[in-house]
Amino acid sequence: MLSVFSQVAFILIVVAGAAFFLSNFSAAMRQRGMVIGFDYLQHTAGFEIGESLIPYSPADTYGRAYLVGLLNTLVVSGVGIVLATLLGVIIGVARLSTNWLVARLAAVYIEIIRNTPLLVQLVFIYFGVFFQLPPVAQTLQFPGPIYANQRGVFIPRPLATATFAPWLIAVVVGLLLGIVIWKRSGRLPAARFRIGRLAALAAAILIPALVWAWSGTPPLTVQVPVRERFNFRGGIALSPEFSAILSGLVIYTAGFIAEVVRGGILAVRRGQIEAAQALGLSSAQILRLVIFPQAMRVIVPPLISQYLNLAKNSSLAVYIGFPDLFAVNQTILNQTGQPVPAIALVMATYLTMSLVTSFIMNIYNRYVQILEK
Amino acid sequence: MAASIADIEPPKRSVGVVGWMRKNLFSSWYNTLLTFFALWLIYTAGSRILVWAFTAARWGVITQNLRLFMVGPFPPEQTWRVWLCLVLVSLLFGLSAGVWGGTVRTLGTGLAALFAILLVLPFGLTTRAWLGANLIAIVGGFALGRGRSAWGRWVLLAWPVGFVAAVVVLQGFRGSAWLPEVGTHQWGGLLLTFMLALVSIVASFPLGVLLALGRRSRLPVVSLLSTVYIEVVRGVPLVTILFMAQIMVPLFLPAQMRIANVTRVVIGMTLFSAAYVAENVRGGLQAIPSGQIEAAQALGLNNALVTFLIVLPQALRLVIPPNVGLFISLFKDTTLAAIVAQMELLSIGRSVLAQPEWLGRQTEVYLFIAAIFFIFSYVMSYASYRLEAALGVGKR
Numbered sequence: 001m002l003s004v005f006s007q008v009a010f011i012l013i014v015v016a017g018a019a020f021f022l023s024n025f026s027a028a029m030r031q032r033g034m035v036i037g038f039d040y041l042q043h044t045a046g047f048e049i050g051e052s053l054i055p056y057s058p059a060d061t062y063g064r065a066y067l068v069g070l071l072n073t074l075v076v077s078g079v080g081i082v083l084a085t086l087l088g089v090i091i092g093v094a095r096l097s098t099n100w101l102v103a104r105l106a107a108v109y110i111e112i113i114r115n116t117p118l119l120v121q122l123v124f125i126y127f128g129v130f131f132q133l134p135p136v137a138q139t140l141q142f143p144g145p146i147y148a149n150q151r152g153v154f155i156p157r158p159l160a161t162a163t164f165a166p167w168l169i170a171v172v173v174g175l176l177l178g179i180v181i182w183k184r185s186g187r188l189p190a191a192r193f194r195i196g197r198l199a200a201l202a203a204a205i206l207i208p209a210l211v212w213a214w215s216g217t218p219p220l221t222v223q224v225p226v227r228e229r230f231n232f233r234g235g236i237a238l239s240p241e242f243s244a245i246l247s248g249l250v251i252y253t254a255g256f257i258a259e260v261v262r263g264g265i266l267a268v269r270r271g272q273i274e275a276a277q278a279l280g281l282s283s284a285q286i287l288r289l290v291i292f293p294q295a296m297r298v299i300v301p302p303l304i305s306q307y308l309n310l311a312k313n314s315s316l317a318v319y320i321g322f323p324d325l326f327a328v329n330q331t332i333l334n335q336t337g338q339p340v341p342a343i344a345l346v347m348a349t350y351l352t353m354s355l356v357t358s359f360i361m362n363i364y365n366r367y368v369q370i371l372e373k
Numbered sequence: 374m375a376a377s378i379a380d381i382e383p384p385k386r387s388v389g390v391v392g393w394m395r396k397n398l399f400s401s402w403y404n405t406l407l408t409f410f411a412l413w414l415i416y417t418a419g420s421r422i423l424v425w426a427f428t429a430a431r432w433g434v435i436t437q438n439l440r441l442f443m444v445g446p447f448p449p450e451q452t453w454r455v456w457l458c459l460v461l462v463s464l465l466f467g468l469s470a471g472v473w474g475g476t477v478r479t480l481g482t483g484l485a486a487l488f489a490i491l492l493v494l495p496f497g498l499t500t501r502a503w504l505g506a507n508l509i510a511i512v513g514g515f516a517l518g519r520g521r522s523a524w525g526r527w528v529l530l531a532w533p534v535g536f537v538a539a540v541v542v543l544q545g546f547r548g549s550a551w552l553p554e555v556g557t558h559q560w561g562g563l564l565l566t567f568m569l570a571l572v573s574i575v576a577s578f579p580l581g582v583l584l585a586l587g588r589r590s591r592l593p594v595v596s597l598l599s600t601v602y603i604e605v606v607r608g609v610p611l612v613t614i615l616f617m618a619q620i621m622v623p624l625f626l627p628a629q630m631r632i633a634n635v636t637r638v639v640i641g642m643t644l645f646s647a648a649y650v651a652e653n654v655r656g657g658l659q660a661i662p663s664g665q666i667e668a669a670q671a672l673g674l675n676n677a678l679v680t681f682l683i684v685l686p687q688a689l690r691l692v693i694p695p696n697v698g699l700f701i702s703l704f705k706d707t708t709l710a711a712i713v714a715q716m717e718l719l720s721i722g723r724s725v726l727a728q729p730e731w732l733g734r735q736t737e738v739y740l741f742i743a744a745i746f747f748i749f750s751y752v753m754s755y756a757s758y759r760l761e762a763a764l765g766v767g768k769r
Contacts, residue, residue: 007592014598021625028624099404100397101411115750116743117705120719124743127735312610319712326612339620347609347617354608 069328088257113255178204445561467514581650
């Protein structure tokens with residue numbers, strides 16, 4: 001009975017508060033001639049966007065402009081998550097290295113990255129690194145070939161040829177066959193065990209290789225950026241803004257992922273490793289069969305929140321002028337003079353992104369957790 | 374007579390510098406490779422940075438704009454008010470160091486050493502006098518509080534009182550000759566950065582505790598609304614919330630109410646961090662063994678008393694370290710106020726770089742700003758680590 005009363009009281013308080021704010025809100029909206037509605041998405045945008053994955057021109061609608069921003073955010077977040085995981089794992093393992101110097105270097109990296117604001121790191125990378133690259137005439141060249149100059153970073157682009165589709169099928173078939181043989185060979189007696197493993201590797205490598213040889217042309221060619229009179233052509237051109245936001249997010253998040261990885265590895269008890277050694281497992285086997293599955297249980301949940309942080313932090317791109325979701329939405333908001341629906345839309349979009357990411361990662365988490373008996 | 378075991382020297386290869394290096398740097402071929410790679414990395418990066426710092430860099434951009442970096446557009450003739458507040462902080466710090474000792478004492482010693490070092494640097498006479506006053510305040514406070522552990526409660530109370538006093542001194546009063554009003558739009562630099570972080574974390578704490586209690590409530594409506602609030606706020610970036618606060622807060626309030634821009638930022642950051650405080654507190658609440666609650670109920674306490682006398686005091690103690698971590702990230706996140714045009718440290722950096730004589734000095738300015746954030750965050754995370762050890766969290 002009491003609980004019903006207190007709930008009713010709570011609802012009344014919330015409703016009263018909401019009514020107070022909403023009445024102010026609607027009065028303010030009327031007074032300023034603002035509306036709540038998403039009609040503006042159909043109107044012509046009329047502004048340029050620096051970079052876009054899909055064809056876009058100022059004659060397109062605000063809705064399409066918003067989509068351009070969303071895709072830019074998704075690309076930065078997706079690529080950033082992959083690269084940050086790679087770098088983070090390397091640094092996290094280096095932090096635990098028996099090599100004193102390597103462990104200290106990793107620790108210094110982690111402390112510096114974790115104790116300075118991401119936005120400061122971003123402006124530092126943008127203005128201090130990418131802004132100060134040499135002009136086109138003195139382009140820096142890195143192995144790859146990767147070129148870097150004031151206009152951005154240019155990397156090779158893989159191009160699919162006519163034989164790409166059959167080759168891809170061969171790769172998938174080879175991999176599946178290899179995995180099946182690999183799993184089966186685990187049960188074979190010791191003498192035939194090695195043969196089984198070799199057969200698995202052979203299946204995974206030989207099938208695509210044979211298809212390649214039979215078709216005569218390589219399935220992929222690499223389009224290398226070529227220097228022309230004023231700039232590079234071909235390959236993939238990454239703008240300085242994109243490069244800065246991507247490397248900033250990767251460097252920053254890797255510092256946090258490294259700590260997550262370190263915590264996960266340390267959480268595996270010493271006795272587990274000693275027991276595995278006593279059973280005669282090699283150190284690679286210990287890593288793969290004992291440490292890795294147990295560490296993953298600890299690593300995955302905090303890793304999910306790091307991924308979510310990276311996606312949310314990509315909104316800081318607005319400060320260095322990369323047209324991500326938030327930045328494009330700011331332009332739309334300023335042009336239409338309708339901030340309320342624009343803010344609601346952008347918040348809902350980020351929320352959806354977060355929910356979808358955590359949904360997918362939670363499925364993976366459940367899969368990892370089952371390994372525990 | 375044969376030498377006794379103690380007389381035989383240990384093998385040279387496993388002790389001393391050589392032994393240490395063999396064990397930690399050159400234990401296998403790949404470790405040797407790694408060591409040389411690391412040395413090469415340190416050498417190339419280090420030598421370039423040193424050469425740049427001593428030849429190409431023009432540190433005048435920092436030293437000549439130091440006042441801007443510290444207090445922003447705060448009126449120069451009123452800077453003494455900021456100094457006075459700093460002296461107050463030093464005094465309280467000294468007192469706390471004396472009363473509690475331990476980590477606070479280590480930090481206090483560091484702060485005193487910092488003032489002593491700054492005192493040696495070639496600042497103007499007024500600045501040096503104020504630095505000296507700070508040093509005296511911290512040492513005097515320490516001498517006063519030393520061994521008086523009974524004062525603990527009062528010193529703890531003195532911090533919030535001192536904070537309010539500092540805000541009053543900084544803000545001043547309209548029309549006063551002594552303390553003319555310095556509106557928050559004239560606060561900037563490190564001062565504003567600290568104020569934003571401090572006010573938001575303090576204001577978000579009660580809200581966060583209520584949200585955590587609400588989320589664990591048995592009343593479905595309360596728990597649903599709290600959960601939705603927490604998850605929505607945690608699912609969106611801080612920038613969007615800051616913008617929402619900037620644009621929407623005035624719309625939600627009566628038309629005659631005017632809210633300063635800084636206040637809107639503080640409201641945004643408070644609403645944001647409350648959700649994170651709530652999750653920290655929820656963790657603390659869950660860590661309280663149910664036996665505690667059952668024992669309290671057996672003693673005849675009602676639900677409210679159980680919560681406020683038994684559960685919360687124990688839970689809040691557990692969540693101090695994660696909340697210090699939250700404060701550190703909030704302190705770093707104050708840079709986002711730059712996006713909504715606040716003159717905090719990062720914006721000051723941009724406006725300094727807009728001065729024609731310092732064009733293109735981005736590296737110096739942003740390194741300096743990063744160094745300031747690094748020092749404060751590092752010290753705070755060290756303190757929180759020690760605090761965790763002192764509270765024995767996780768040890769039982």
